[in-house]
Amino acid sequence: MSATHLTDRDLADRYGKSLWFVQSQCRTKAWPHLRVGKAIRFTEAHVEAIDALLEVPVSTEPAPTTPQPSDENPWGRKGRKS
Numbered sequence: 001m002s003a004t005h006l007t008d009r010d011l012a013d014r015y016g017k018s019l020w021f022v023q024s025q026c027r028t029k030a031w032p033h034l035r036v037g038k039a040i041r042f043t044e045a046h047v048e049a050i051d052a053l054l055e056v057p058v059s060t061e062p063a064p065t066t067p068q069p070s071d072e073n074p075w076g077r078k079g080r081k082s
Helices: 008-015 019-027 044-054
Strands: 034-036 039-042
Touching: 008 019, 008 039, 008 044, 019 039, 039 044
Parallel strands: none
Antiparallel strands: 034 039
16 A cells, blocks of 8 residues: 655645645744654644644634724824824
8 A cells, every 4th residue: 555645845846835844844843844854744633633733714703893083182193293
């Protein structure tokens, strides 16, 4: 049984990141991976786990609104007293 393993360069290309970034994520153990000697390898299960880590959940909350300047602000528009 032969499993396909991706290299750190393969993942850098896949995610559009630098090789240094991928190696950094492995060095800090933020991403699951295999060490084969000094080489870093990834299985399909590792890639699926990394995809889940990188996924940005959709928010159901409304976007925050920018507060509008108030007439009660004694400092005026530029932050100085008028």
